[in-house]
Amino acid sequence: MKLLRYSLCVPALVATAHATQFMSAEQAQRGFFPAADSFLEKKLDLSTDQLAQIEARSRTRMRLKRFRLWEALAHGQRVGVVIVDEVYGKHEFITYAVGIDPAGKIVGIEILDYRESYGGEVRNAQWRAQFVGKNAQDRLELDKDIRNISGATLSCQHVTEGVRRNLALFHAVFAKN
Amino acid sequence: MQSSQKIEVRRMRPYLGTFVDVRVSGLNERNAVAAIERAFDCVATVEEKMSAHNPQSDLGRLYRAGKNEAVNVHPWTYRVISAAKKLHRLSDGLFDITVGDVLEEGGFLPQWRAARRTEAAGTMADVELLDGNVVRLQRRVRLDLGGIAKGFAVDRAVEALVEGDAIAGCVNAGGDLRLFGNRAEPLLLRDPVNPARILKAGEIHIGAAATSAGYFHRRRKNSAIVTPLVDGRNRSMLNLCDSITVLASTCMWADGLTKVLAIDLQRGAVLLDRFHAKAVLLSGSRKTCRLLPEANEGIRIGI
Numbered sequence: 001m002k003l004l005r006y007s008l009c010v011p012a013l014v015a016t017a018h019a020t021q022f023m024s025a026e027q028a029q030r031g032f033f034p035a036a037d038s039f040l041e042k043k044l045d046l047s048t049d050q051l052a053q054i055e056a057r058s059r060t061r062m063r064l065k066r067f068r069l070w071e072a073l074a075h076g077q078r079v080g081v082v083i084v085d086e087v088y089g090k091h092e093f094i095t096y097a098v099g100i101d102p103a104g105k106i107v108g109i110e111i112l113d114y115r116e117s118y119g120g121e122v123r124n125a126q127w128r129a130q131f132v133g134k135n136a137q138d139r140l141e142l143d144k145d146i147r148n149i150s151g152a153t154l155s156c157q158h159v160t161e162g163v164r165r166n167l168a169l170f171h172a173v174f175a176k177n
Numbered sequence: 178m179q180s181s182q183k184i185e186v187r188r189m190r191p192y193l194g195t196f197v198d199v200r201v202s203g204l205n206e207r208n209a210v211a212a213i214e215r216a217f218d219c220v221a222t223v224e225e226k227m228s229a230h231n232p233q234s235d236l237g238r239l240y241r242a243g244k245n246e247a248v249n250v251h252p253w254t255y256r257v258i259s260a261a262k263k264l265h266r267l268s269d270g271l272f273d274i275t276v277g278d279v280l281e282e283g284g285f286l287p288q289w290r291a292a293r294r295t296e297a298a299g300t301m302a303d304v305e306l307l308d309g310n311v312v313r314l315q316r317r318v319r320l321d322l323g324g325i326a327k328g329f330a331v332d333r334a335v336e337a338l339v340e341g342d343a344i345a346g347c348v349n350a351g352g353d354l355r356l357f358g359n360r361a362e363p364l365l366l367r368d369p370v371n372p373a374r375i376l377k378a379g380e381i382h383i384g385a386a387a388t389s390a391g392y393f394h395r396r397r398k399n400s401a402i403v404t405p406l407v408d409g410r411n412r413s414m415l416n417l418c419d420s421i422t423v424l425a426s427t428c429m430w431a432d433g434l435t436k437v438l439a440i441d442l443q444r445g446a447v448l449l450d451r452f453h454a455k456a457v458l459l460s461g462s463r464k465t466c467r468l469l470p471e472a473n474e475g476i477r478i479g480i
Contacts, residue, residue: 003383003427004383004385004424004426004453004454006381006382007379008379009377009379011459013375013377020187022187022188094196109190111188111190111196114189114196155196156351
């Protein structure tokens with residue numbers, strides 16, 4: 001059996017933007033909590049106290065006060081929570097979902113949409129906004145937390161941060177209930 | 178439900194500090210999802226056992242073990258360390274996994290060392306492989322499998338897909354990829370000077386490709402710019418300006434060979450032959466593309 005087959009050409013710029021949808025939010029919900037019979041969408045307006053609590057616990061900044069999440073229900077009982085969030089890297093825009101069980105444990109992380117940006121998009125205000133308030137200490141903090149083998153790309157670090165933030169959000173909103 | 182229909186299923190999850198994209202075709206949805214799940218389990222095992230960032234990994238356990246203490250590691254960790262020793266030997270010491278302390282000092286790995294080191298750094302000769310997946314370190318060594326473990330993870334994930342009876346599939350861990358099933362996949366590379374620009378350098382049908390480039394990992398160390406690439410011969414960190422892609426039959430060797438080529442092009446070119454591998458080099462500063470081992474002269478390209 002031939003183990004390597006390829007063809008090479010003179011490298012040329014690829015003009016088309018690259019975007020992939022891996023899963024829908026519904027597919028991710030069912031994948032995380034197959035026992036659930038329904039998913040109840042909730043829109044949260046976080047209080048100043050909750051925001052402060054989340055920022056302290058996750059050691060990240062909260063960009064938004066409004067959050068959208070789904071409660072996974074089985075026979076009326078909450079069996080988990082699914083949060084869909086977005087992150088921006090240097091060259092990627094990523095939508096991901098995280099499933100958290102009632103004990104606050106992550107059951108899964110799935111990338112829903114992955115989009116490559118080409119030059120212009122990185123000048124967009126939201127992309128720049130992610131660096132507001134960041135300092136050298138934040139960066140060191142990040143390096144300590146990212147558990148990887150080789151270097152992490154910026155957007156992957158942001159997913160790690162985002163998951164931490166979503167866990168803190170779960171604790172701030174659901175833990176005492 | 179389309180559960181019995183054979184479709185392509187694709188999933189992506191964050192692992193190994195990057196995004197791992199797994200694609201499979203020729204299975205119904207349920208079997209495809211199950212095969213992908215097993216592929217991700219393989220990647221998760223590699224991350225758990227071979228991360229130089231995680232103190233609970235096999236590498237962390239080896240680091241904390243006393244001198245000459247036998248440590249039982251995961252069979253996969255054992256395999257990757259064996260392969261690393263082989264590449265170390267074949268590259269005359271240029272490829273080296275005992276440079277974790279250099280990367281720690283450069284800020285690429287979290288600090289594990291409590292005090293300033295007083296003893297000399299261990300070398301590959303201090304890493305002993307004993308029977309039964311046992312590793313023994315004769316001196317304290319901080320191992321870093323960054324140059325090879327990601328490729329190994331991709332290979333194990335591909336194996337899981339093949340065992341799941343998939344007709345074709347592809348696993349791509351942030352540019353380290355392997356595919357099977359004879360379906361063409363474009364080989365897309367980033368322009369090393371402006372990584373937002375994507376270049377198409379060809380197609381792969383079967384086999385693996387891995388790329389090493391410094392664009393996402395540059396850091397300032399004292400007054401020099403460095404990337405997490407260490408020459409094992411003098412334990413110095415280098416600034417990798419070019420993009421180096423190796424095509425080989427397995428992703429582990431492709432991954433490891435990119436590091437050898439990045440450190441010493443001539444030495445690496447000799448090894449390519451031995452592994453029946455090919456390389457594509459994009460030089461950012463000279464704006465040239467070079468193919469190894471075929472062409473000696475660089476082709477000027479409009480990047």
